[in-house]
Amino acid sequence: MQLDDLYRRVIMDHYKNPRNRGSFDGDAVTINLNNPTCGDRISLAMKVEDGIVKDAKFTGEGCSISLSSASMMTDAVKGKTFEEALKMAENFSGLMKGENVEFEYEDIEALSGVNKFPARIKCAMLAWNALRKGVEQAKQ
Numbered sequence: 001m002q003l004d005d006l007y008r009r010v011i012m013d014h015y016k017n018p019r020n021r022g023s024f025d026g027d028a029v030t031i032n033l034n035n036p037t038c039g040d041r042i043s044l045a046m047k048v049e050d051g052i053v054k055d056a057k058f059t060g061e062g063c064s065i066s067l068s069s070a071s072m073m074t075d076a077v078k079g080k081t082f083e084e085a086l087k088m089a090e091n092f093s094g095l096m097k098g099e100n101v102e103f104e105y106e107d108i109e110a111l112s113g114v115n116k117f118p119a120r121i122k123c124a125m126l127a128w129n130a131l132r133k134g135v136e137q138a139k140q
Contacts, residue, residue, distance in 0.1 A: 010110035015064040020057045020074035029138045031130040035122050040066040044074075044130035048138045053077050053085055058127065065120050069111060070127035076105035082135045089128045096121045 023030075028045040035041075040062030047055040056074040060067065073092075077085050091101045092108065098115045114124045 004113065007110040007113060010107050011064060011068045014068035014071040014107065018058075018067060018071040020055075020071065021059065022057045023059055024055070024057060029134045031134045031137065033126055033130045033133070035062070035066070035126050037119070037122055038063065040123055040126055042066065042070055042126050042130055044070070044127060044134055046077075046131075046134050046138065048082075051082050053080050053082070053135075056131075058130075062126070063120075063123050065111070065114060066123040066126050069124045070130075072105065072108045072111070073127045073131060076103065076108060077131060082139060085131060085135050089132050092128045093125065096124060 023043070024045050024047060028047055030043060030045045032043045033041070040060070042058055042060035042062070045057050046053050056077050058070040058074055060070065073088075076088060080088065088103070091103065092111075095101045095108070095112055096115050103109055111124050114120050
């Protein structure tokens with residue numbers, strides 16, 4: 001099996017079986033973003049405590065790239081400090097620019113091929129942009 005095939009399978013697995021899909025009852029930092037170019041929408045909810053993302057969930061509609069990215073991001077960010085979460089978002093942005101970046105949560109690397117399709121980069125970045133905004137909101 002070629003690496004591209006494996007990456008496609010990982011992306012489709014997260015799309016068809018999203019991790020952390022849903023919302024929280026009670027207090028949570030919630031960010032709603034959309035990509036007007038293609039219609040993707042995401043609502044990211046995070047439980048935060050003492051500068052740590054304790055839990056993260058998402059709801060939304062969109063393409064396989066945006067929803068897979070949200071699934072991967074919510075899995076990867078749990079238990080991370082705000083600084084670690086922001087660094088992950090920065091690294092993901094680098095991945096979308098074609099930089100060679102490694103992630104502790106390896107599924108994210110399956111999205112590395114998205115950088116070959118500039119129109120899809122915004123799809124992949126949507127959840128990560130929500131993460132950045134959510135961390136900034138939680139800091140205030």
